Amino acid sequence: MNGRIEGRVRRVGDRVNSDYIIASRRKRETLDGQVLKAFLLEAVDPGFARSIQPGDILVAGRDFGCGSAMEVAATVLLAAGFTVVVAETFARAFYRNAVNNGLMPVAVPTAGCLEGDRIVIEHEAGHVTMLNARTGVRVSGSALPQPMAAILAAGGLVPYVRRHGRLPV
Numbered sequence: 001m002n003g004r005i006e007g008r009v010r011r012v013g014d015r016v017n018s019d020y021i022i023a024s025r026r027k028r029e030t031l032d033g034q035v036l037k038a039f040l041l042e043a044v045d046p047g048f049a050r051s052i053q054p055g056d057i058l059v060a061g062r063d064f065g066c067g068s069a070m071e072v073a074a075t076v077l078l079a080a081g082f083t084v085v086v087a088e089t090f091a092r093a094f095y096r097n098a099v100n101n102g103l104m105p106v107a108v109p110t111a112g113c114l115e116g117d118r119i120v121i122e123h124e125a126g127h128v129t130m131l132n133a134r135t136g137v138r139v140s141g142s143a144l145p146q147p148m149a150a151i152l153a154a155g156g157l158v159p160y161v162r163r164h165g166r167l168p169v
Contacts, residue, residue: 002124002125004120004121004122005083005104005121005123006055006118006119007055007056007057007118007119008053008055008057008116008118009056009057009059009113009116009117009118010051010052010056010057010058010059010115011059011060011113011114012044012058012060012061013060014060014061014063015064015066016041016061016065016066017067017068017091018067018068018069018070018073018091018094019043019067020043020044020067021040021041021073021076021077022036022072022076023042024068026039027070031075033072033075033076033078033079033080036072036076036079037076037080040077040080049080052080054081056081058082058085058086059086059087059110059113060085060086060087060088061087061088061110062088063089063091064085064087065087065091065093065094065095065097065098066091069093069097071097071101073097074097074103077098078101078102082103083103083104084103084105084106085098085104085105085106086106086107086113086121087105087106087110088107088108088109089107090105090107099144099148099152099156099157100157101156101157102152102155104123104144104152106121106123106130107141107142108129108130108139109139110130112132112137113132117133118132118133118134119131119132120133127140127143128140128141128142128143129141146168147168148168150168
C-alpha cells in the first residue's frame with residue numbers, strides 16, 4: 001500500500017485515552033459515529049469537533065488511545081473525517097481497532113509538530129515518513145505489517161473478509 005497524505009495538523013498531547021476521544025457518558029447514549037462526532041475530544045477542547053476541516057490530520061504524542069478498548073474511539077474519528085492519526089506510540093487495542101475500521105495509524109516522532117502545521121505523510125511497503133512543511137524536518141517510522149496494510153487498503157476488516165472470504169495470512 002503506497003500513498004501520500006497531506007493535511008493540517010490538529011495537535012493533542014500524550015496519553016489521550018479513549019474516554020477523551022469520546023466520553024463514556026456519550027457512548028451510553030449511542031454508538032453511532034455520525035452522532036458522536038459532534039462530541040469528539042470535548043474533554044480536551046470543547047470546540048474541537050466544530051473546528052475540524054476536510055483533510056485535517058490528528059497528531060498526538062505518546063500512548064494515543066489508551067484506556068478502554070471500545071472500537072467507537074476509532075469509528076468516531078473516521079465519522080469526523082479523519083483518515084489518519086499520527087502519534088509517537090499507540091495503545092495496542094486502539095491501533096488494531098483503527099486498522100480494523102479503516103483508520104490509518106502512523107507511528108513516528110511528533111515532538112516538532114504544532115497545531116496548524118502542514119504535514120505530508122508518505123507510506124510504502126515497510127516504510128513511512130512524515131515531513132513537516134513548517135520546519136522542513138522529515139521523520140521516519142515503520143509502516144504497517146503487510147497483513148494489516150491489506151486490511152487497511154480494503155477499508156477495514158469487514159470489507160477485507162467480504163472481498164477475500166478469509167482473514168489475511
